[in-house]
Amino acid sequence: MSELIRKNASELVEMLAKGEVSSVEITQAHIDQISKVGDAVHSFLHLTTENALAVAKEVDRRRASGESLPALAGVPIAVKDNLTTTDAPTTAGSKILEGWIAPYDATVVTRLRQEMMPILGKTNLDEFAMGSSTEFSAYGPSKNPWDLTRIPGGSGGGSSSVVSSFQSPLAIGSDTGGSIRFPGAVTGTVGIKPTYGAVSRYGLIALASSLDQIGPVARSVLDAALLQDVIGGYDPRDSTSLKDSLGSMVEAAKSGSLKGKKVGVIKQLSGAGFQQGVQNRFAEALKLITDAGAEIVEVDCPSFEYAIDAYYLILPAEASSNLAKFDSVRFGMRVTPEGNPTIERVMAATREAGFGPEVKRRIILGTYALSAGSFDKFYGAALKVRTLIQRDFDAAFANADVLVSPTAPTTAFKFGEKVADPLAMYLNDIATIPANLAGIPGISVPIGLADEDQLPVGIQFLAPAHKDAALYEVGAALEGILEGIWGKRMMDFAPKLEGN
Amino acid sequence: MAKANLMDYDKALELYEVVIGLEVHIELNTKTKMFCGCKNDFGDEPNTNVCPICIGLPGSLPVVNRKAVESSISIGLALGCSIAPTGGFSRKNYFYPDLAKNYQTSQFRDPIAFDGQLDVEVPSGNKFTVLIERAHMEEDAGKLTHIGGATGRIQGAEYSLVDYNRAGVPLVEIVTKPVFGAGAEAPELAAAYVRSIREIVKALGVSDARMERGNVRCDANVSIRPHGQDKLGTRTETKNVNSLRSIERAVRYEIQRQAAILSAGGTITQETRHWHEDKGSTSSGRPKSDADDYRYFPEPDLVPVEPSTELIEKLRALLPENPADRRKRLAAEWGFAEMEFRDVVNAGLMDFIEEAVAAGAKPQAARKWYSGEIARIANSEDKDVSEMNITPAQVAEIATLVESGKINDRIAREVLSAVLAGEGSPTEIVSSRNLEVVSDDGALIAAIDEALAKQPDVLEKIREGKVQAAGAVIGAVMQAMKGQADAARVRELVLERANQ
Numbered sequence A: 001m002s003e004l005i006r007k008n009a010s011e012l013v014e015m016l017a018k019g020e021v022s023s024v025e026i027t028q029a030h031i032d033q034i035s036k037v038g039d040a041v042h043s044f045l046h047l048t049t050e051n052a053l054a055v056a057k058e059v060d061r062r063r064a065s066g067e068s069l070p071a072l073a074g075v076p077i078a079v080k081d082n083l084t085t086t087d088a089p090t091t092a093g094s095k096i097l098e099g100w101i102a103p104y105d106a107t108v109v110t111r112l113r114q115e116m117m118p119i120l121g122k123t124n125l126d127e128f129a130m131g132s133s134t135e136f137s138a139y140g141p142s143k144n145p146w147d148l149t150r151i152p153g154g155s156g157g158g159s160s161s162v163v164s165s166f167q168s169p170l171a172i173g174s175d176t177g178g179s180i181r182f183p184g185a186v187t188g189t190v191g192i193k194p195t196y197g198a199v200s201r202y203g204l205i206a207l208a209s210s211l212d213q214i215g216p217v218a219r220s221v222l223d224a225a226l227l228q229d230v231i232g233g234y235d236p237r238d239s240t241s242l243k244d245s246l247g248s249m250v251e252a253a254k255s256g257s258l259k260g261k262k263v264g265v266i267k268q269l270s271g272a273g274f275q276q277g278v279q280n281r282f283a284e285a286l287k288l289i290t291d292a293g294a295e296i297v298e299v300d301c302p303s304f305e306y307a308i309d310a311y312y313l314i315l316p317a318e319a320s321s322n323l324a325k326f327d328s329v330r331f332g333m334r335v336t337p338e339g340n341p342t343i344e345r346v347m348a349a350t351r352e353a354g355f356g357p358e359v360k361r362r363i364i365l366g367t368y369a370l371s372a373g374s375f376d377k378f379y380g381a382a383l384k385v386r387t388l389i390q391r392d393f394d395a396a397f398a399n400a401d402v403l404v405s406p407t408a409p410t411t412a413f414k415f416g417e418k419v420a421d422p423l424a425m426y427l428n429d430i431a432t433i434p435a436n437l438a439g440i441p442g443i444s445v446p447i448g449l450a451d452e453d454q455l456p457v458g459i460q461f462l463a464p465a466h467k468d469a470a471l472y473e474v475g476a477a478l479e480g481i482l483e484g485i486w487g488k489r490m491m492d493f494a495p496k497l498e499g500n
Numbered sequence B: 001m002a003k004a005n006l007m008d009y010d011k012a013l014e015l016y017e018v019v020i021g022l023e024v025h026i027e028l029n030t031k032t033k034m035f036c037g038c039k040n041d042f043g044d045e046p047n048t049n050v051c052p053i054c055i056g057l058p059g060s061l062p063v064v065n066r067k068a069v070e071s072s073i074s075i076g077l078a079l080g081c082s083i084a085p086t087g088g089f090s091r092k093n094y095f096y097p098d099l100a101k102n103y104q105t106s107q108f109r110d111p112i113a114f115d116g117q118l119d120v121e122v123p124s125g126n127k128f129t130v131l132i133e134r135a136h137m138e139e140d141a142g143k144l145t146h147i148g149g150a151t152g153r154i155q156g157a158e159y160s161l162v163d164y165n166r167a168g169v170p171l172v173e174i175v176t177k178p179v180f181g182a183g184a185e186a187p188e189l190a191a192a193y194v195r196s197i198r199e200i201v202k203a204l205g206v207s208d209a210r211m212e213r214g215n216v217r218c219d220a221n222v223s224i225r226p227h228g229q230d231k232l233g234t235r236t237e238t239k240n241v242n243s244l245r246s247i248e249r250a251v252r253y254e255i256q257r258q259a260a261i262l263s264a265g266g267t268i269t270q271e272t273r274h275w276h277e278d279k280g281s282t283s284s285g286r287p288k289s290d291a292d293d294y295r296y297f298p299e300p301d302l303v304p305v306e307p308s309t310e311l312i313e314k315l316r317a318l319l320p321e322n323p324a325d326r327r328k329r330l331a332a333e334w335g336f337a338e339m340e341f342r343d344v345v346n347a348g349l350m351d352f353i354e355e356a357v358a359a360g361a362k363p364q365a366a367r368k369w370y371s372g373e374i375a376r377i378a379n380s381e382d383k384d385v386s387e388m389n390i391t392p393a394q395v396a397e398i399a400t401l402v403e404s405g406k407i408n409d410r411i412a413r414e415v416l417s418a419v420l421a422g423e424g425s426p427t428e429i430v431s432s433r434n435l436e437v438v439s440d441d442g443a444l445i446a447a448i449d450e451a452l453a454k455q456p457d458v459l460e461k462i463r464e465g466k467v468q469a470a471g472a473v474i475g476a477v478m479q480a481m482k483g484q485a486d487a488a489r490v491r492e493l494v495l496e497r498a499n500q
């Protein structure tokens, strides 16, 4: 059983096709792993393992009767708890939604169900995806399987830890400023933020609508590609959804190559000031990329200096409006205060009790940024910076096929280290935020362990909008080179968790 | 609430110049709502035409109703507006329980249509050009019912019920530029303007345009300033004016109220006021100031509407005859005297008469029945002609029955009352009540003989030239026939007899 959980999704697909294993066996193996390490890692907020087994059974039945099945049928998956599901609560990591069961499935969830992938449960996140560590989850943080005293990244720490602790081969994340890629980097997994609009947001509880994008979390680039091909594609229910197909990510991953590629190193994100071990691994990776036949060029993106400032105005502005609907009237928590329960007082009491500190901080920030007196100075100025960042990318991509940087300045930090210092926390996303502001795709691929703490380091590739395939191509190539050098996979370096 | 002081209207006009501005909300009659597939029918059982989108459940996303866009463009074109090549949506943020998302999605910054004008004629025959600033799309809010209070307002209510059937119903808001120079006719102009808008959207077929059902709603801005003063006076915005008559009354009331305040040295408070039809007065609503902060920002969940030139030209080609042109044409076709036609227009009878004429009535007969009878009865019952239980085709039927001599005017009025009382069609009533006039000459001649026997000198008087002597015989015959005779035919027969 235990080797089943260490298999990549692509391997499970092959084994299922050859009849070497059943979906029920695979699903049960992961459920067993959840029982063993689930409490220690705290990846899941809700489990739907019974439904997962029922789907697995149905997949096995159909396979036995010779029916054709979708590519990932029978391969288990976990879903971030800010995506609506009809068979489990959807809380977005907030008390204000505790126990709420959506009357509809998110488009991505519908596609997973159509693919007949057993959904194991809903994964933990910082409240409404606001955070980089899961420490802002109202239900307690998830742990990093490499070191349980450290954060698994955020906001998608549930999804990154579930995959890196072998509780699921695949997971769904959402990335507003790095919430897929940063957790991927600090847990030694692969995380992708597709082009804005490549994956439908219908059913994703919005943090910042113009920045949010759903994407795959996996242990290999090919696995992520398999998943993006399932969840991606036009959805008429999301007006911002892209109508044109982006092509096959799986084909791109399989053809993985760096030969002849122009790879741009972003001057502003070349590692200066980053943790030494991160810099070392990044420098080695650049050498491997060159050795593989790519040309390294330096690109200048001067406006990136203002990216975090702009991001922390645009995001809270949109979030303050998106979160206004949590008012106790139609769904979710309702707190009735003492005295005359007018609607204003009930709304205020509910929001006071239901939202955590980071959510309140950003609502206040966003409300201020949009208010009449400060709109131009803050929100308006941030939109201008956003345009400048897009121009920086346009100029950079005129000279390079893809851009690279370390995914994050540091490896996984310890719980409590940054939670009291919002600005320090926000800096984790310095390399990931520009992609969200520009709507372009980005991938984080593990490139080894930092010398000083033996914790995972990730490299980020960025590509022009709609060129997601390019990320899979170069990401898979680098991953293949590294695995060849190591003679094993990244996750094989991870310490064994108790019961593993 | 103390009754406000009012200045004599003529005196007010002598002292002050009136400036009005009108905001008219048109509820579109699309099959579905503005941003979701729910039925656009809020008369149904409360909260039955709702879905995750229009009640603002977490994760749901709006999609623009194409038909609503087309209707809005048609309205814009009919008002002579330019159509914006790209019309984005904004969020207007404020907390209120009838607003599911606690923001309203509206084209605040980017109206789909702008810079139009409408020529409006008031009852005196004076014509004014009203400049249209913009026409933009937005969604309606739900409907609140406050239970347990004395006033039906939220203040003092024990609890309130929300019906979200109306939430997300598509609206087009048409905003005028300030209208100067109407003087004493400002109230009439306001009503005539709204009537014209109503005619236009009805002719376009984009709205049911029933004011009593709230399909057309008007907010009237009124300000006054001493003659010769450049600076505009402080305006009030009167809401809840649900009929043409109340628009006129409300504007007149505001002019008199504001004049009384200013002339007494007071100042006008910029505020929303509510019109009370029963009391014929306005009362203070909430204070409104330009500092109202709705934190507008671009709606990130929608892409801007970009109507193609082809679509705009297609819709332009489909525009029905402009109501003003139509009035000119009908006036010529019907041959009414100028005063007659103006009365018809002012009484809102043009459509009915046109339909009755189309159904076979002579224009003058249709006019006579509508202005003389039906409008009079409607007025005495405090109803709109459209609410009367008779169709234009039935009016035409009555007119034709009279024309052909089957019934006379007196009986026709009896038939009309019976139709209004729901007894059936005019022909059915004539036959069931046995009202058809006696057109059998034999029966009439017998009655004439009988009458002549009693008044033998009549024939001699007629032969001597005293034709009026026939009246006595005609009267006797009509009496004998219980009124169901064609008096003209009786007269003919009597004269024939005298000349034999």
Ligand SMILES: [Zn+2]
Pocket: B033, B036, B037, B038, B049, B050, B051, B052, B053, B054, B055, B168
């Ligand atoms: Zn709906």
